[in-house]
Amino acid sequence: MQGFVLHTQRVKDEDLIVFILSKKAIFKTYRFYGLRHSSILTGYKIDFALEENSRFLPRLKDVLHIGFYWLFQREKMLIWQDFIRLLYKHLNGVESIDNFYFELLNECVKKFDKQNPKRIIIDAYVRILEHEGRLHKKFTCFVCDEKITQNIVLVRAFLPAHYECIQSYGFNKDKLKEFYESKNSSVFDDDEINELYALIKEGL
Numbered sequence: 001m002q003g004f005v006l007h008t009q010r011v012k013d014e015d016l017i018v019f020i021l022s023k024k025a026i027f028k029t030y031r032f033y034g035l036r037h038s039s040i041l042t043g044y045k046i047d048f049a050l051e052e053n054s055r056f057l058p059r060l061k062d063v064l065h066i067g068f069y070w071l072f073q074r075e076k077m078l079i080w081q082d083f084i085r086l087l088y089k090h091l092n093g094v095e096s097i098d099n100f101y102f103e104l105l106n107e108c109v110k111k112f113d114k115q116n117p118k119r120i121i122i123d124a125y126v127r128i129l130e131h132e133g134r135l136h137k138k139f140t141c142f143v144c145d146e147k148i149t150q151n152i153v154l155v156r157a158f159l160p161a162h163y164e165c166i167q168s169y170g171f172n173k174d175k176l177k178e179f180y181e182s183k184n185s186s187v188f189d190d191d192e193i194n195e196l197y198a199l200i201k202e203g204l
């Protein structure tokens, strides 16, 4: 089976509880001497097997790290791990899952090789919002419930608001509309990308 390491938690001296996102489930597993294994790090893609244990968590075994070309590019790896941490928090408590998330992460790691990592995360996030039915395409202000016709302020989870209601960075409405349709952040300049990325870092 393949999956992404979402989170690790140290237990006892050297053991680890490892959360893995696979195609259909988020597994909570136990790895003896996990700290000795460099292949079990947040964000890594691994091939693995589980040994069921009726009295405790399934045992994680036969772990093989599936490397990325960009693995040793520090800045990319940090952005990737930040995103995985956010995703772990977002999916906390979920056990069975549809394959959307696994496939999305797979696509992201392929793109990370050549494209700007923040843009990849932003594109991925808007797909998550749409998949979960949380993408607000109608641009109604969440504060006053009125339509927004000018620039659109976004807050956490890309909730839209009037500038008059929430004084923050205003996005061009047409650009935002185009982005929500295309799921491609190339319409935005670097400043806009930094603003969107900062919102994602507040939580998915």
Ligand SMILES: [Zn+2]
Binding pocket: 141, 142, 143, 144, 145, 146, 161, 162, 164, 165
């Ligand atoms: Zn308003």
